Amino acid sequence: MTKAIMPLARAALVVAAAWIVTVAGEARAGEVDWTALNGAFKDAEFVKDPAVCFGCHGDYQKKYEATPHARLFKAGKALPSGECETCHGPRSKHVANPSRELALTPVQQNAACLQCHQGSGRLYWKSSKHGSGDLGCTSCHKVMERVSDKALLAKEREDQLCYTCHTEVRGQMNKLSRHPVNEGKVSCSGCHNPHGSVTKAMLKGASLNETCFKCHQEKRGPHVWIHPPVLEDCANCHQAHGSNHRKLLTGKDSFLCMSCHTYGGHVNLPRYNRVSSLAGEGCVNCHMAVHGSNSPSGAKLTR
Numbered sequence: 573m574t575k576a577i578m579p580l581a582r583a584a585l586v587v588a589a590a591w592i593v594t595v596a597g598e599a600r601a602g603e604v605d606w607t608a609l610n611g612a613f614k615d616a617e618f619v620k621d622p623a624v625c626f627g628c629h630g631d632y633q634k635k636y637e638a639t640p641h642a643r644l645f646k647a648g649k650a651l652p653s654g655e656c657e658t659c660h661g662p663r664s665k666h667v668a669n670p671s672r673e674l675a676l677t678p679v680q681q682n683a684a685c686l687q688c689h690q691g692s693g694r695l696y697w698k699s700s701k702h703g704s705g706d707l708g709c710t711s712c713h714k715v716m717e718r719v720s721d722k723a724l725l726a727k728e729r730e731d732q733l734c735y736t737c738h739t740e741v742r743g744q745m746n747k748l749s750r751h752p753v754n755e756g757k758v759s760c761s762g763c764h765n766p767h768g769s770v771t772k773a774m775l776k777g778a779s780l781n782e783t784c785f786k787c788h789q790e791k792r793g794p795h796v797w798i799h800p801p802v803l804e805d806c807a808n809c810h811q812a813h814g815s816n817h818r819k820l821l822t823g824k825d826s827f828l829c830m831s832c833h834t835y836g837g838h839v840n841l842p843r844y845n846r847v848s849s850l851a852g853e854g855c856v857n858c859h860m861a862v863h864g865s866n867s868p869s870g871a872k873l874t875r
Contacts, residue, residue: 604687606661609680612673616662620654624667635717639724659684659715678708685709693767700768712766734760741813749821750814763812781806795864797871801832802863809862826854 606613619625626633636642645655657663661684666674676684682703686694689709697703709715712733714726727733731753735742744750751758760766763783764774777783784806785792791802801808809828810820817824823831833855856862859873867875 604661604683609661609676609683610674612665613661615665616674617664618654618657618662619664619667620657622655625656625663628670632716638718639716640718641715641724658687678710679706681708681710693765696765696768696770698768700766700774702766702774703768729756730759730761734766744811744814747814748816749818751812751820780812784812791863793864795866796868797861797865797873799862799864799873825856829855829859 606616642655645658654662659681661674661676663674682697686697690697710726712726713724714720715724718724719726720728720730723730725733727736731745745753753760761776763776765776766774769775771777771779773780775783777786781803791806793803806812807822809822811822812820815821817828821828861867861870861873861875865871865873865875869875
């Protein structure tokens with residue numbers, strides 16, 4: 573199978589698998605084994621009356637009614653097991669004896685969320701770094717209150733939520749050259765799928781390059797004259813989250829080039845060669861087509 577066909581084949585497999593999971597999810601909807609999650613649910617029954625819950629938990633009612641979940645239940649488009657109890661389990665025993673014995677851990681609560689929220693976007697959740705790291709859906713989402721404009725995130729902005737754990741990325745996003753995440757023009761989920769993917773960094777694309785090409789199509793090629801490090805991995809030269817070097821480079825202009833190109837041709841050391849100096853564009857004063865060239869005379873990526 574050629575390299576050009578392989579990404580298409582992988583994409584077809586992902587779509588097919590997502591369809592199978594979605595169909596299976598519809599068939600099993602509402603079949604959470606609450607007793608298996610917490611033995612205290614044994615013999616408990618569904619009350620199926622939110623008013624009973626809000627009789628004690630009235631402080632949640634106004635906030636909850638502003639959420640998409642509340643609107644779906646009122647429109648009759650959610651599971652029929654009872655508005656509150658769809659997520660919290662049968663509560664007859666809790667009504668009779670209010671206590672914490674029916675409480676679920678964040679990881680156990682995932683089973684309730686996955687009754688409705690399973691499909692292509694969450695296909696790899698269990699094997700993802702977040703899923704295998706014992707994070708619960710409620711670690712990132714605030715189900716009972718609308719804090720964000722979308723996805724019921726626990727923070728007003730997506731990047732603020734991600735930064736609570738990924739503090740090193742927050743620092744990178746404040747560097748001189750970076751993607752405009754802080755300005756709201758690019759989001760973390762534009763490149764990463766927080767619910768899991770086939771890649772190491774939970775990227776949305778089949779690889780880092782495929783993810784970058786979603787925005788930087790002009791770098792994709794194919795090119796007559798290729799630059800092998802570019803074809804291999806964008807991260808060979810660029811730091812996606814931010815860099816103190818321009819264009820998100822991992823090193824200073826010509827010094828980055830010379831980490832590989834330390835041989836032949838002309839003397840490519842800054843103190844001897846003006847075009848490889850710190851002034852201007854350095855090496856790319858002449859070798860400007862660093863991502864590849866389609867010019868017949870572009871063998872040295874000069875055009």
